[in-house]
Amino acid sequence: MKIGLDIMGGDYAPRATVLGAVEASKILSDNQTLVLIGNKELALPILEEAGADSSLFEFVHTTETIGMGEHPTKAITQKPQASISLGFQLLKEGALDSFSSAGNTGAMLVGSMFSVKTVPGVIRPAIATNVPKLKNGFGVLLDVGANADCKPDILLQFGMLGSLYAQHVYGAENPSVALLNIGEEEEKGNMLTIATHSLMKETAAFNFIGNIEGRDLFEDHIDVIVCDGFTGNVVLKLAESFYALTLRKGFKDDFFDRFNYEQYGGSPILGVNAPVIIGHGISNPEAIKNMVLLSRNMIESKFIDKVKAAFK
């Protein structure tokens, strides 16, 4: 198993990424190899400083990078030697089993769709994220930004993708899937959610439990929450800001702690032909470590095969 990691991605790269890789390597099995993509000359001193054996890693050396502010499509097409571009090239060739980066989100999305491409039958891939449940564990919220405008059939598919992810990667049995809406009754909502509710109500593809409202996001019985990428992105950023406020004000609590992105490492792109994970721009070594472990879990669970089979 080859787990690809862009060591140049994120605000604290390559230091945070390389140190995160070191931590992850302590947990990975012998047949699970981390492939570090980026500037090897910058990585080696960091490995040495951490007392890590550089022979445990494979390297794909490059000095080119895609910056956080660059236009995704332009960057991916005009910088084939950038770490993100190389990662996707290797992923497409099968030299990697997964690829993750805490770098340019748009480039990760575009890169995945250009290289490994969307699973046949999937209209649009979605970015999924974790939402903490009140008691313990996490629900899955999608889409959180890949698709600002959605149609009902796209949201229906997000339900399928989220359900498969919750089941195979998180081990939820018969995951419950809810539609984020502005009323519990099926006739409530905007044109998109009313039409989506009708589709979801009839589907046999997942366990639809109906509409939920903004206040129900953290309920323990909900495994997957479906919304368009505009709503999901607003919700995600609002939740992050609340978490940041509780931290700043010194509130300490198990539930709020589980908003910490470090704990789950990154947001997978669901619906493309390989495990691809986007890390938070401010990822620290702990977050990178967990992004690598999530990559491994996605590979081990054969999540991609499950998606392909479901959309066949």
Place this chain on the structure above:
Amino acid sequence: MKIGLDIMGGDYAPRATVLGAVEASKILSDNQTLVLIGNKELALPILEEAGADSSLFEFVHTTETIGMGEHPTKAITQKPQASISLGFQLLKEGALDSFSSAGNTGAMLVGSMFSVKTVPGVIRPAIATNVPKLKNGFGVLLDVGANADCKPDILLQFGMLGSLYAQHVYGAENPSVALLNIGEEEEKGNMLTIATHSLMKETAAFNFIGNIEGRDLFEDHIDVIVCDGFTGNVVLKLAESFYALTLRKGFKDDFFDRFNYEQYGGSPILGVNAPVIIGHGISNPEAIKNMVLLSRNMIESKFIDKVKAAFK
């Protein structure tokens, strides 16, 4: 000045509404009269118990009510003697200067549009709510549920309505108006927000400061936040649930305390020809009191005249 209050609206009516009216009456001037609409026979013993002089109030007696679960349009048309219906009838006739209720939100919205009607030039009225600013005071968020599907010209008008409200009722000077979006750059967003940004950028009707993201909702420099009613409702309910969680967990903080709806009493419907305020279903006497005082402020500020002038 005649301030109309539905004493039958809300989960704790008529007790909470009548006690709230008593508290408000202690603050109102002699020429500011509270008109209590609902079952007078139920109200009198509550007034007596509170040691209040019933002659300070005017009464419009009725035993009919509209329940929380009733279909708004049906209820308003089929129950002309219900407290909400009577309130709007009196408001339309000019016998009241404002009307508020913590009862059926939909009936309040439909009632206002059927009776006093939308201000000429306003495409769709919006429900506005308070969002606490980090340091102190409140921003205004609209729409939070009146219009699940919006078009760019409707959102542009929400900017005007919110700006007028922040200026005249909250005393904000040259209020800053932001568009809730999923990126700060003007090309970011969904089709609705991208088109709306173009309109807002060109408007002279208010002080547009650009896009904000979900994480910026509480920033001190933002007076008005515009979004469609779907997004606003999800945001509002998510924020309420966070506040409820901080309470449940015993966190105590000035900022979080300002999420407490009791402090501002209710959500005005902006864009109709009279001050109309919808209270929270769980309103207690403190919330009712503040809803009455907000009604008075809307009347005193001649907010409706400002709206009419702006849309002429």
